[in-house]
């Protein structure tokens with residue numbers, strides 16, 4: 001049994017309970033026992049208590065990432081369940097949701113069970129798999145959502161491969177209603193994206209790289225919103241990157257359509273300029289966009305159009321990124337920089353700290369209907385202690401993720417997770 | 429009764445009551461040693477089946493023969509249509525033979541209505557597309573009343589592919605006329621919009637079966653597979669198949685019904701299909717009596 005822990009004098013921010021005060025947290029048997037303000041009288045404590053002084057630091061519920069690629073099974077040279085969950089814990093995350101584009105694809109309960117078993121055996125945090133919408137992610141026929149749901153999947157997505165067929169997407173949204181789980185859409189019209197490798201515009205022309213227009217994302221956002229309206233199925237839009245997408249989602253929400261959305265730190269932190277010099281670490285799908293899009297995404301976060309910040313942690317092996325820009329795979333290793341980059345939104349006045357933490361904890365937990373992202377008494381003791389004053393430089397060499405692919409190398413960030421606790425187990 | 433039986437939608441509550449009463453008399457006839465009556469001697473019936481069917485066609489034929497009619501069978505998919513003859517010309521030709529009844533099954537919804545408007549013979553719909561199968565609903569109602577005494581206030585759960593089921597549609601129209609409480613259960617992909625008929629929709633079968641008086645299972649058609657209405661027959665049975673455990677959620681005296689032919693292990697387990705609560709074979713027997721009653725009444729039998 002894990003030791004009882006007292007976290008003293010931290011600035012606790014828990015949007016799920018509207019907590020924002022300096023105080024203590026008591027953990028017993030791996031569960032939150034009590035959260036109290038500094039002034040309230042401490043109760044009698046047992047002698048075996050481990051005390052962590054969080055004075056001058058912040059304490060948040062453990063972060064929940066609803067869009068992760070752990071790469072196992074099949075691509076263990078890029079990442080494993082072990083290394084990916086360790087990277088999560090380093091980044092302050094206590095729950096991650098691996099996307100199904102593994103090999104074999106997580107499109108059946110056997111693969112789901114494998115991922116869950118492996119996570120329990122070797123993982124460092126909670127793992128909630130996302131199952132494939134269609135068999136083999138081929139977009140032709142819906143997968144056994146029910147059996148996967150029963151095995152532990154919390155949502156369905158063909159991430160990386162959009163469901164191009166509108167009738168299949170319709171059926172998926174309809175069918176998912178039986179299980180009340182979200183269908184997560186990677187919005188990309190493949191014929192319109194036409195093999196592009198970066199955002200389409202002046203820069204792609206100048207670099208001589210094939211562009212992907214914003215419309216390639218937006219036509220699918222629009223289609224899926226219409227299908228959500230038609231079916232009443234729960235739609236979640238993954239990695240929103242354009243101004244047009246934000247606008248479409250905002251209108252859909254105003255009209256009461258059941259849609260939620262996420263973006264990732266790279267879409268509100270940097271622009272397509274990062275591609276200059278043909279930096280393959282800035283190659284990501286959807287591609288980095290323009291300043292106008294970055295501002296629209298921030299605006300969307302601010303007004304609630306975008307509910308969630310997810311990482312889209314997409315680790316790749318060094319050799320795979322050491323390729324021609326056209327050939328390099330898309331993706332950013334994001335778990336270990338997400339919190340620092342997101343905290344910039346508080347610094348810039350875009351979001352309050354409480355809003356930001358909500359988008360990284362209780363909001364994704366509610367969308368996925370998992371009992372995470374909260375410090376409520378009785379819930380598992382998942383939390384992160386963050387030193388907001390401490391500045392650190394992004395150094396991919398020091399990532400615990402096997403994926404060192406980051407466009408943020410050398411960037412100075414604030415907000416380092418000092419201690420992460422998962423189910424009462426301390427990781428420093 | 430109107431001239432034709434194109435659908436339950438077109439019948440009044442009184443019409444339906446009359447069919448059920450008359451069917452009751454014919455059921456007595458069927459219990460006799462000599463099962464034939466001369467009621468429609470000299471009348472001619474043509475069975476025009478544009479879709480393959482064994483059960484419904486056999487049931488109609490038996491009903492026709494027991495009423496002493498002369499029976500003509502046209503299995504159309506192979507004959508004249510192939511030669512390019514239009515449906516209109518086919519039925520006009522048949523009418524010219526001097527038939528009194530046309531029993532029609534067709535894959536296109538609305539065909540019985542089209543024929544009824546264009547011939548003087550009485551048209552009986554034996555199933556049109558995904559629209560209606562009125563004699564099935566009548567025989568289902570007859571079978572329920574036989575065991576339960578009434579339709580009023582019964583909780584009837586209809587389970588499966590409602591969207592493509594003419595059996596389900598006709599039953600919904602009939603049951604709603606008699607104030608039964610209808611629950612539609614199935615995957616969201618196979619539940620059509622039928623709010624106008626006061627139905628309750630359940631995607632969760634366990635929830636939908638609670639307290640049901642009647643559990644009406646529908647056949648999953650194999651051509652629905654691979655079209656993403658559901659991912660696999662295995663998953664279908666897990667969530668929408670009737671087994672004894674699920675049947676236990678309905679009332680103890682709930683009846684199990686199925687229009688046949690059954691896919692055992694896909695929509696219904698053998699134990700449930702063969703349980704004492706099952707009236708599936710009664711449905712078959714009652715089908716003949718009900719079809720006899722329909723033909724008898726369409727010739728104005730009520731006045732005799």
Ligand SMILES: [Zn+2]
Nearest residue numbers: 159160186238
């Ligand atoms: Zn994606």
